[in-house]
Structures are given as C-alpha cells and as structure tokens.
Amino acid sequence: MSQITRRADHWKEDHVDGRPLHELTTLNLGPTHPATHGIFQNVLTMDGEIVLETEQTIGYIHRAFEKICERRPFYQITTLTDRMNYCSAALNNMGWHMAVEKLLGIELPKRVEYMRVIIMELSRISDHIICNTIIGQDAGATTPFLYVYQWREKIYEVYEEICGGRLTTNIGRIGGFERNFNDVAWQRIRNILKELPAVLDEFDALLVRNRIFMDRTINCGPFPADRALQYGFTGPNLRACGVDYDVRVADPYSSYEDFDFQIPVGRSGDVYDRFTVRQEEMRQSLSIIRQALEKLDKIHDKATFRADVPEWVLPPKQEVYNDMEALIYHFKIVMGEVEVPVGEIYHCVEGGNGELGFYIVSDGGRTPFRVHFRRPCFIYYQAFPEIIKGGLLSDAILTMSSMNVIAGELDA
Amino acid sequence: MPAFKINTERDQLTVDRLAERFGADSLTHERLYDTLCFTVPREKVHDVLAFLRDELDFHFLTSLCGMHFPGEELELGTVYFLHNMRLGHRIRVKTRIPIKEPKLPTVTDLWPTANWMERETWDFFGIQFTGHPNLKRILNMEDFPAFPLRKDYPLEDPTREDKDNTFFGR
Numbered sequence: 001m002s003q004i005t006r007r008a009d010h011w012k013e014d015h016v017d018g019r020p021l022h023e024l025t026t027l028n029l030g031p032t033h034p035a036t037h038g039i040f041q042n043v044l045t046m047d048g049e050i051v052l053e054t055e056q057t058i059g060y061i062h063r064a065f066e067k068i069c070e071r072r073p074f075y076q077i078t079t080l081t082d083r084m085n086y087c088s089a090a091l092n093n094m095g096w097h098m099a100v101e102k103l104l105g106i107e108l109p110k111r112v113e114y115m116r117v118i119i120m121e122l123s124r125i126s127d128h129i130i131c132n133t134i135i136g137q138d139a140g141a142t143t144p145f146l147y148v149y150q151w152r153e154k155i156y157e158v159y160e161e162i163c164g165g166r167l168t169t170n171i172g173r174i175g176g177f178e179r180n181f182n183d184v185a186w187q188r189i190r191n192i193l194k195e196l197p198a199v200l201d202e203f204d205a206l207l208v209r210n211r212i213f214m215d216r217t218i219n220c221g222p223f224p225a226d227r228a229l230q231y232g233f234t235g236p237n238l239r240a241c242g243v244d245y246d247v248r249v250a251d252p253y254s255s256y257e258d259f260d261f262q263i264p265v266g267r268s269g270d271v272y273d274r275f276t277v278r279q280e281e282m283r284q285s286l287s288i289i290r291q292a293l294e295k296l297d298k299i300h301d302k303a304t305f306r307a308d309v310p311e312w313v314l315p316p317k318q319e320v321y322n323d324m325e326a327l328i329y330h331f332k333i334v335m336g337e338v339e340v341p342v343g344e345i346y347h348c349v350e351g352g353n354g355e356l357g358f359y360i361v362s363d364g365g366r367t368p369f370r371v372h373f374r375r376p377c378f379i380y381y382q383a384f385p386e387i388i389k390g391g392l393l394s395d396a397i398l399t400m401s402s403m404n405v406i407a408g409e410l411d412a
Numbered sequence: 413m414p415a416f417k418i419n420t421e422r423d424q425l426t427v428d429r430l431a432e433r434f435g436a437d438s439l440t441h442e443r444l445y446d447t448l449c450f451t452v453p454r455e456k457v458h459d460v461l462a463f464l465r466d467e468l469d470f471h472f473l474t475s476l477c478g479m480h481f482p483g484e485e486l487e488l489g490t491v492y493f494l495h496n497m498r499l500g501h502r503i504r505v506k507t508r509i510p511i512k513e514p515k516l517p518t519v520t521d522l523w524p525t526a527n528w529m530e531r532e533t534w535d536f537f538g539i540q541f542t543g544h545p546n547l548k549r550i551l552n553m554e555d556f557p558a559f560p561l562r563k564d565y566p567l568e569d570p571t572r573e574d575k576d577n578t579f580f581g582r
Contacts, residue, residue, distance in 0.1 A: 058550065058551065059550060059551035059552060059553075062551040062552065064560065066536075066561060067560055067561055067565075067567055068567065070563075070567070071567050102445065103445075227524075229471065229472060229497075230523055230524050230525060231524055231525045232472070232473060232474070232523070232525030243497075245497055250497070250500050251417075251500065343444055343445060344444050344445070344449075345444070345445045345446075345447075346447060346493060346502070346504070348474075355474065357474065357475060357493070359475070359477060359491070359493070361479070370477075370479060370480075372475065372477040372491075374474060374475040374493070378528065378532075379475070379525055379528070379529070382524075382525065382527055382528045383524075411551060412551075
C-alpha cells in the first residue's frame with residue numbers, strides 16, 4: 001500500500017552525457033547494526049531511499065560445526081546444534097536426537113515422544129515470540145517487545161527445570177530425556193497454557209488490526225509463492241506466501257500424526273502475512289501442548305522418560321557410582337566404544353524457521369563421517385536482495401526482521 | 413527398527429522412468445534407510461536433475477552438500493536432496509568427481525536456491541561449479557588458503573604438543 005514501486009533498473013537508462021542522472025549512494029548496513037539483529041553485512045546501492053542492489057556478506061560467526069562434528073561422538077554434537085538457531089535451541093536438540101535415533105534404529109515410548117512434542121512446541125513459541133515482537137519493535141511498537149517477551153522467559157524457566165540450561169539448552173539425550181519432568185516443570189507448562197492465550201490476544205489487539213501497523217506492513221516486502229519455492233523457502237516464510245508445507249504434517253515425526261492442528265497460511269508473503277502466520281502458529285502450538293498433556297494423562301506409566309537402550313543413553317550418575325553395569329555403559333558411551341551402524345540418513349524437523357535437516361553419514365566409527373545441517377535461514381536469506389529490490393530502505397529493515405534471520409543458523 | 417514410511421511403488425516408478433530415459437546401466441540406485449539414492453556420472457548429472465525436476469516433479473531442492481572420500485579414485489562428491497512436495501517423496505542424487513579436476517555443472521539455472529549452496533560447497537570442498545553466476549567463498553574469508561571440509565585439512569593445529577589424541581577423536 002505504502003510501498004513506492006519503481007522499476008529497479010531505471011537508473012541504468014537515465015544517463016545524460018554519459019553521466020548518471022541520479023547520484024547513487026552506497027550504504028553499509030551492518031555488520032554490527034542494531035537493525036540487523038545479528039552479525040551480517042549488506043552493502044546496499046541506493047537511489048535516494050530506494051534500494052537498487054544488495055550485496056550480502058555472511059560468515060562473521062562461522063564456527064565450522066560440520067568439521068567439528070567429524071571429531072565428536074554423537075552425543076557431544078547436541079551442544080553444537082544449540083548454537084545454530086539459539087532462539088529455539090531445544091528444537092534443534094530434539095531434531096538431532098531424532099536423526100541419530102533414526103540412524104541407530106531406536107524406537108521411543110509414546111510418553112517420551114509426547115514429552116518431546118511439548119518441548120518442541122514451547123520452543124517454537126519462544127522463537128515466534130522473539131520474531132514477532134521484533135517486527136513490532138522495528139515498526140515502532142515497543143510495548144510487545146517488553147511485555148510479550150517475558151513469556152519467552154517463562155518458557156526458559158521450564159527448560160531450566162528440566163535440563164538446567166536456558167538459552168543453549170542441550171536438552172534431552174539420544175533415546176529420551178536425561179531425567180523425568182518434575183512437578184514444578186509440569187506446573188510451569190500448565191501455567192503457560194493457562195496464561196499465554198490471553199497475552200497473545202492482547203498482542204493481537206495491539207498490532208493485528210492496528211491501522212498504523214497495517215499500513216506499515218501490508219504489501220511491504222511481498223514474495224510470490226513460486227519464487228519462494230524456487231528459493232527453497234520453508235517454514236512460516238513459505239506459509240506466508242500461501243504454500244501449506246509443514247514438515248510436521250508432510251513427514252510426521254515424534255507422533256505428530258496423533259495431534260489435531262491447523263497450518264495457517266498467508267497470501268502475499270509480505271511482512272504482515274509473516275507476522276500473522278507466526279501469531280496463529282503460536283496458538284496452534286499451545287493447542288498441541290494441551291492435547292499432549294491430555295494424552296499424557298491417559299498414559300498410566302508416569303516414570304518412563306527414555307527408551308530402553310542402555311548402550312546409548314547415559315545412565316544417571318547415582319547408578320554409575322553404585323552399579324557395575326551402569327558403569328560399563330557409561331565408560332563405553334563416553335569413550336565411544338558403542339557400535340554405530342554404517343549408513344546415511346536425512347532427518348528433518350519443522351524448526352522455528354522451517355525445515356531443519358540433519359544429514360548424517362556414518363562409516364561405523366566413533367564419530368560421524370560427515371554431517372551436513374540443512375539450515376533454513378542460510379537457504380532463504382539469499383532471496384533477500386530480490387525481495388527488497390525497488391523498495392524503501394525502511395521496508396528492507398522490516399523485511400529482514402520478519403524473515404527471522406538468525407546469525408547462528410545462517411553461519412553455522 | 414522403527415517402521416519407516418517407504419513407498420516402494422513410487423520409488424520403483426522413479427527408477428523406471430529414469431532408466432527409460434537415461435538407460436538402465438548408467439545410473440545405479442540403492443535404498444539407504446527410507447530414501448532412494450541415485451548415483452549419477454558427472455556428465456549426466458545436470459540432465460538427470462533437469463529431468464527429475466521437469467518430468468517427475470521434484471520441484472524442490474532441499475539441500476546440496478559436498479563429500480570427500482580420501483584415497484578413492486573419485487575423491488570428491490556432491491549430494492543433491494530433492495523433494496516432491498505434492499507426493500511427499502524425497503530422493504537423493506549423488507555424483508562423484510576426481511579431485512584433480514573438481515568440476516561440475518551448476519544447477520542454479522534449475523533452482524536459484526542452489527546459488528549459496530554451491531558457493532558453500534566450493535568454499536569447503538573446492539568443487540567448481542561451471543556456469544555459476546558468482547562462485548566465490550561464502551562463509552570463510554576470501555583469501556582463505558584451503559578447503560577446510562576436505563578430510564586432509566586438520567581440525568586442530570598440528571604443531572600442538574600438549575594434547576594427545578591417540579585414544580580420542582578419529
């Protein structure tokens with residue numbers, strides 16, 4: 001609506017006596033700029049306020065995870081996955097555990113799978129809270145960033161009770177969880193279910209039908225669905241363009257087929273659609289958690305929190321000190337003496353930003369032969385120049401924050 | 413073993429269509445866990461991928477990554493992860509190339525998303541994608557002297573003496 005549409009290459013034709021009519025400006029957006037929410041650089045060629053060309057430089061926090069993985073046993077790689085999309089670290093952890101379980105052929109009890117679903121959906125909510133409140137912040141609405149953000153804190157308090165970590169969680173183990181959820185954790189999860197919906201409604205009331213916000217975001221940075229698919233978009237950004245692809249439904253993992261939920265889709269793929277899709281996804285996530293709690297209530301066994309695979313799950317310390325068998329397994333796992341099948345698998349989960357894939361090639365050794373992470377951010381951020389071309393600089397900022405580009409995932 | 417969702421019929425159809433078009437002996441295939449993997453010679457890889465995209469509707473390039481198998485005749489390789497979203501069908505296409513002449517045709521003309529993936533593969537494995545619009549390093553600095561994901565590149569400083577990795581690490 002408010003976007004000025006001009007042909008982006010008009011300046012090439014506007015020459016008088018061999019000199020361009022317009023004076024073009026080169027602007028460095030980043031590497032450290034508050035509006036990029038991360039360390040990456042965009043060199044913009046601008047005609048006044050209008051972005052003509054963008055050159056992206058990434059890799060500022062590249063930490064060579066794929067190389068490090070080749071020297072670490074499987075259970076030590078979990079900590080690396082935390083540091084990819086650190087806004088939803090628990091989701092990455094779960095994805096990695098499931099990928100390794102697929103390689104090893106471990107089947108989990110239903111209770112553990114439902115517990116994982118709860119953690120993954122909480123993690124998705126925290127990711128979307130971060131993204132959506134930052135969209136508000138960049139559009140000039142500071143309230144959500146301060147008010148809704150505290151719910152991310154409440155979600156971290158759940159993690160804290162389960163695994164001790166908060167931001168980079170290292171939650172769960174290959175084959176289940178490190179310990180059962182305690183009463184405080186369950187209470188906190190129920191508390192979030194009870195109180196967050198009202199907060200989300202308030203968040204909606206602040207922005208969704210807000211005239212200023214709508215004028216600012218509708219038709220800002222739109223992207224057509226066919227281009228989005230060609231560019232490998234997944235997750236909320238693809239769904240905002242109108243494609244209902246969600247890994248949870250397309251390739252159900254961790255018993256997602258037992259749950260009843262909807263996939264919200266947008267239409268034009270602009271900032272407003274990305275915002276509303278994420279907003280609705282948080283509600284769907286809450287509904288999934290509610291269903292998971294109901295299903296867990298029906299399961300009589302309240303003690304199982306991991307699969308019965310002693311050769312893969314690190315035994316509790318108490319048992320290691322007092323039980324010979326546990327000590328043997330502890331030693332074997334830590335020293336990497338456990339047999340790993342030769343093979344290769346690709347497993348993907350619906351991460352906060354889209355299809356988060358893990359490709360593991362194992363040659364039967366202590367460590368994987370090769371690991372490749374499919375990082376959704378890395379793949380869709382390359383479309384950024386095309387999205388912002390011909391638009392205003394201020395729209396580019398908003399587009400970037402609505403794409404939820406996380407530097408850790410971008411650079412791995 | 414958990415039950416994987418394997419659609420044998422669909423896999424067989426893909427194999428048959430490819431064999432019909434490119435000849436049965438030029439491509440080998442195997443099923444690794446739940447996914448069908450094709451190994452394609454370098455000369456045919458672009459045609460095979462174009463055929464898969466246009467005729468068999470594998471319209472989505474999920475990912476692309478490099479591989480290195482030291483000591484083998486065809487040391488380097490790439491893996492293309494293809495996805496047919498309408499049918500929910502995933503396959504992988506692999507190709508192997510010698511390290512002396514690490515050249516592959518680009519697939520950026522088929523999928524624009526391959527742009528950065530190929531740059532990443534060039535950056536880490538030194539595989540040159542001919543026809544790529546902007547093949548330069550992406551995550552490492554531009555004057556980085558090596559291709560670090562090749563197996564012969566040491567992870568740690570080889571001159572260090574304070575660490576003994578005889579029993580740890582590969």
